[in-house]
Amino acid sequence: MRRLKRIAERMVEGLLTLSGGVTSLAILLIIIFLFKEGLGLFNSPNVEKGYSLCVNSSNEIVRLNPLQIKNIFDYEVSNWQEVGGADEEIMPFRFDEIFSQYSDEELGEDYALLPQRLSEVIAKHPNIIAFLPQKYTPKDEASVKVLPTKNISFADFFGGKEWLPTATPSPLYGLLPLLLGTLWVSIFAILIALPLGLGVAIYLSELATEHAGKFLKPAIELLAGIPSVVYGFFGLVVLVPLVQRSLNLPVGETAFTGSLILAIMALPTIITVAEDAMRNTPRAMREASLALGATHWQTIYKVVVPYASSGISAAVVLGVGRAIGETMAVLMVTGNAAAMPRSLFESVRTIPATIAAELGEAPAGGAHYQSLFLLGCILFVITMMVSISAEVISKRQYSKGV
C-alpha cells in the first residue's frame, strides 16, 4: 500500500519534471519547423518550377538573374545589351503564343510536334527569349539554348529589393522592402510612444495619488487587453480617414497610420516596464537629492530617470519587439504595398502582415510558401534578439544596484 503510493508519487513527479521542459520543447519544434520549411526556399529554382527559359543558340547570354528575367517579361528591359548581350531588341515569348501561330493539326496529336514547332520559332528569331514548360522544351536542338536555372540564393533573398512572389516567369523574393517597412513602422511608433509612455510612467511612479493610480492602472491594463484586430478595425474606420483628411493625402493607409496604432498598442508595455524601473530607485538616493535643495522635478530627471535608464531602455526594446511582431492591426491600416518605403506617408508592408496576407494563397510546399516561412524565421530571430537584449539590459540594472 505505502509502496504503491510511493511509486504513484514518483510517477507524478516525473510528469511534473517532463512538463517543465514543455516550453523548451515548443521552442525547439518551432525552430525546426520554421527553418525546415523556410530554408527550403534556397533549394527552389529561381524560375518557376517545371518551366525553363530558352534562347536562340546564337545569343551570347549564358545566364540571367531573377530581376533581369522579370524586367524582360515586364518589357522594362527591351535590349539584350542591357543584360549583357548584343545590341538587339529582346523578343519575349510566352508559351501560349505558340497556339496563335500554329493550328492544332500542325502541333500534332497530343501535341507531339509541339517541341519541334517551338524550336522552329526559336531558330527563326535570334533575339527571342521563350518561357516554356519543361515538358515541351525542345531537347538536343542545335538552334536552341536552354538557360541554366539556378537556385534562389541568399543574396537574392537578403539583398532583393522587390517582393513579387507571384510574378512569372521569375518570382522575386526580396526581403528588404518588407524588413525596412517593418522597422520603419515600428521605430516610428516607438518614437511616438516613448515620450508619452515615459511621461505617464513618471506620473504614475512619482506624482499620482493612490486614488489616481487606482484609476489609471486598470485603464492601462485594459488598453493592453484590447485585441489587435479591434485596434486594426478602429484604425481602419477612424484613423485612416482622419490621417487622409488632415494631412491631405491620396490614401490614409500609410506607414504613419500604422505607427500611430502601434504606438497606442506599445504604450502599456512601455509604461509598465518604465514605471517598475523608476519605482526601484532607492529611497536614499531621492532623499539625498531633495536634501541638497533640488526640487522634486529636478530629482526626477537628474536622479530617478538616470538611475532607471536601463529599465527604460528595456522598456523601449520590449516595445519595439511588440511592434515588430504585431500583425493584424498593421495589416489593416498600412495599405500593404510591397515597395521600398520612401516616406512615412506612403503605404508600406511589414513582415507579419505579408505572412498573414499571403499564406492563405500560397500552395503548401511551394517556393512562395517557403518564402513566407523564411519571413517567419526572420521575425523569430529578430524577436528572440529583442527579448534576450531586453533581459540583458534589465539584468545590468540589478547588478548596478548592488
Place this chain on the structure above:
Amino acid sequence: MIEAKNVNFYYGNFHALKNISMQMEANTVTAFIGPSGCGKSTFLRILNRMNDLIDDTHLAGECLIDGQNIYDKSVQVDELRKKVGMVFQKPNPFPKSIFENVAYGLRVNSMGDKSFIAGRVEESLRGAALWEEVKDKLKKSAFELSGGQQQRLCIARALAISPSILLMDEPASALDPISTSKIEELMYALKQKYTIVIVTHNMQQAARVSDKTGFFMLGELVEYCDTKKMFLNPDKAQTQNYITGKFG
C-alpha cells in the same frame, strides 16, 4: 533516545556545526542555548532532517534515534518526521479549519478512519491544553485564533501523529508572556510522554523548563550538562560569560 556522533554540517563551504556529539535521554526536556548564528537551530533541524530541504548542504557523522541512523539510505524521510514532530518559531497553521489542521498529519499519513481521527483530534487538542478554548469552533479557520492559541494548535497538530520526540524551535519567541507561560506549562506536562528538544534564546526559559542544557557557540557544543549545574556552576568560562550576559 537520541544520539549524535561527530556531526559536522556545512552550508556550501561554511562549516556550520563542528564535531557535535551528545546524547538526549527519553522523557526529558533538553534545551539548546547560545548566541544567534551559533548553530543551535541547525542542529535541531538535523534531528528530523529538515535541513534536507536546503540546497547545497552536506552532513558528516552519524545521528541515531533509538539506535537507528536517521541518515541511513533505508530511512524514509516522511516516516522519520512522523516520529519526530516539530513546532516552529512562528505559529504556522494551515489556512484550514482548526479541526483540519490537527487532522492534517493523520490524513497525509493515512492513519485511521473518521471516528479515529475525530478522537485523535480531541485528544491532541486536550494534550495541547487548547480543547476547552476551541471545542465549540472546530470548523472555524485557524487564523481566527490568537497567536498563542495558534502556537498551541501547532503543538496539537504535531502531537496528533503520536511522535515520540518533539522538537521546538524557539516556540515562544513570537508570543506574549501569558501565552509563553502556557506553552512552558505544557512542555512540563508533555515530558511525561515525549522526549522534548527546545531551542531558545531565552536563558530563563531554558532554566525553567529543561532538565539538561547544551550551550552552542560558533558551531561548537561548548558545554552540555544538567541545567542546574549549567546555570549555577558551569565548567567553561565561555559559558559563564554568556550566562551572566557578558556577551551574546
Place this chain on the structure above:
Amino acid sequence: MNKKTSQKVAFLTFRLLGLLVVGILFWILGFIVYNGIGIISWEFLTTAPKEGMTAGGILPAIVGTLCLVVGSVIFAFPLGVMSGIYMVEYAKNGWVVKLIRVMTNNLGSIPSVVFGLFGMALFVNTLGFGDSIIAGSLTLGLLVLPLIIRTTEEALKAIPSSFRTGSLALGATKLQTIRRVVLPMAFPNIITGLILSVGRISGETAPILFTVAAYFLPKLPHSIFDQVMALPYHLYVIATSGTDIEASRPIAYGTALVLIAIVLFMNTLAGMLRRYFGKKVKTN
C-alpha cells in the same frame, strides 16, 4: 525659467499625458460601444450570418471562439500549471532552470503570427489535422502557455515557505504538501492566469488564420476536426474583405463590441480577483 516654474510645467504635462492615455482608452471603447450597441440584440447573438454577411448574426463565430477557448484551455492549463509547479517546487537553481526560464520568456515574446505559421506546419500539415478546432486550439494553447506558467510560478512563490515546512514536519511527502497545502492556497491566483489566457485566446487572430478559421461557415461544428468561424477573424473579414464592406459595417461594429466585451470582462475579472486575494493573503 526658475526651477519652481519648470517643475510646475513638467508636472502639468505629465498629468495631461496620464489623462491622454485614459482619453485614448475611452475614445476607442466609446467609439465601438456607441456604434455597436444599436445592433446588439438577441437575434444578432443567436443567428448565423445572412446575405453575404451583410445581415443576420454572429452565432457561429461566438460558438467557434468558445470551442477554441475550451480546447486551448484543456490543453494549456494543466500543462502550464504542472510546468509552473516543477519550476517553483522541484527545480534546483541550476543552469537547467535558467534555460527553461529563458525559453519560457522567449516563447512569450514570439509574435503570434509565427505561432500561426508553426501551427500550420505542424498541426495542419505534418500531423494532418487539417484546418480544424484541434489544430487551432493547440496553436493558441502554446501561445498562452508562458502566461499560465508565469502566473502559476508567481502564485506559488507568494506562498510563505513556513506552510511547506509545517506540512513536511508532520510527515507529509512533498507531493502531499503541494496538493493539500500549497495548491489550495495558490489556487485563486492561478485561476487569474487562466482567466487572462481566456481573454487572450478569444482576441487572437493571427494564430488561427491558417489553422482553423473559416471565412464563412454558417454551420456549427460537430467534431474537433471541423473548421469554425471565430469572432476576431470574422471582424477582420467583414472589415476588410466582405462582399459589401459598407453594408456589413454595422455587423463589424457589433462583432467588435462583443469581442471587446468578452476580452475586457475577462481582464477585469482577473484584475479584481488578483486585488481581492492579494489583500487577503497579506492580512494573514
